[in-house]
Amino acid sequence: MAREQLTTAAGGVVWRHRASPSSEPGDSRRVELLVAHRPRYDDWTFPKGKPETGEDLAATAVREIAEETGLRVRLSHPLPDTTYRIAGGRKVVSYWSARTIGPEEKFKPNGEVDEIRWVRTGEARKLLTYKHDVELLDAFAELREDKAHRTRTLIVLRHAKAKSRDSWSGDDLDRPLNGVGTKQAKTLTPLLSAYGVRRVVSSPAVRCTQTIEPFAHDIKTFLEIDDRLSEDTRFADVNRSVSAMLDRKKPAVLCTHRPTLPWIFDAVGADTVDLKPGEGVVVHHRRGVVMAVEPLGRPSA
Missing domain, CATH: 3.90.79.10 (Nucleoside Triphosphate Pyrophosphohydrolase)
Known part of the structure; x- marks a missing residue:
């Protein structure tokens, strides 16, 4: 058959x-x-x-x-x-x-x-x-x-694949993406564009900024650095950062780290999602209420 x-x-x-x-x-x-x-x-x-x-x-x-x-x-x-x-x-x-x-x-x-x-x-x-x-x-x-x-959009993104901590001798904040991560970063541009993202916010870590720099460059906007999205942060700081993004009308993306993600989702009011490097979720919200959450990306095959 x-x-x-x-x-x-x-x-x-x-x-x-x-x-x-x-x-x-x-x-x-x-x-x-x-x-x-x-x-x-x-x-x-x-x-x-x-x-x-x-x-x-x-x-x-x-x-x-x-x-x-x-x-x-x-x-x-x-x-x-x-x-x-x-x-x-x-x-x-x-x-x-x-x-x-x-x-x-x-x-x-x-x-x-x-x-x-x-x-x-x-x-x-x-x-x-x-x-x-x-x-x-x-x-x-x-x-x-x-x-x-009429929901607003916030995309929560984990940074793309970075060089391993064991292979990096410099400051961890300066640890960059590896070859796989660089390719992942490039594939994000059409996805973020599809949701009309106009604001780009990142942890200060190089592996985060390199993840969304291609997109920020593509739409000719500034990449905002927010220390409150780093690995070395506190929930109160994360909450203030996320709350400020939820209040804005512009569709936004934030790029952060796996250890910080549970606090991000808690601040958003959504269930925690265990994201792999380079993965994200799209949070559709209205007046502080999450209306829908979907994976960032739906492969055609």
Whole structure:
């Protein structure tokens, strides 16, 4: 018997605020969702697509949305995967709530999508062709009820693989990444970009700063050094550092050490995750409440 083929893809329920002149007082901002028409299938659906070789699904979602609709987005609260049958096997599509960022360019029809529409939830339900997309719409609507579609983002990252303590004779703060760690650091850039990270904070240890320097350089921002995220720290200091980051609107990433992680998660209000070198978690929070926690990275294979 032939083995069933599994195809992966990623996309998003893209939303924006649009002022409505007919809105009631106190409800001057309404949520509109983007749906796309694909001439090849003559269907209405949410933008999505397959990953490129070696591409993480979070990066796939952002790239595919841009290619199909011309919109730049950042991912926020994850949505349920959809699974359905295709010729030769199953297709699993990972989705996120995706908010538009930057100026919106005029849509240009392309080989995948020939029309997009910004619609309210009820209109989207009428337009969508597939049952699994309607179920995805319902999941987004539930998030919106709790305003969880508007979560802020904090990414907690353990530094990439460093040279061993035994092989390093200098100050431990100066211990750098090894070859594996350097490669890990480079792979983080598209992942952090997918979540729209704009603030980059690190322990003063070189192995931490080297982990997120490539990303800070890529988005042309300063790398903030915070002694309170070092191995030689106290819970009270960690708590103050994390609390300040949670209060900011900008999506942020912090890079720290394994011994410090339990205090980080405690300060965030999330369960502790035992991260390997170079691994991270994405914390979606709103007004001091954690709404969702997901691994940083979903390999496509």
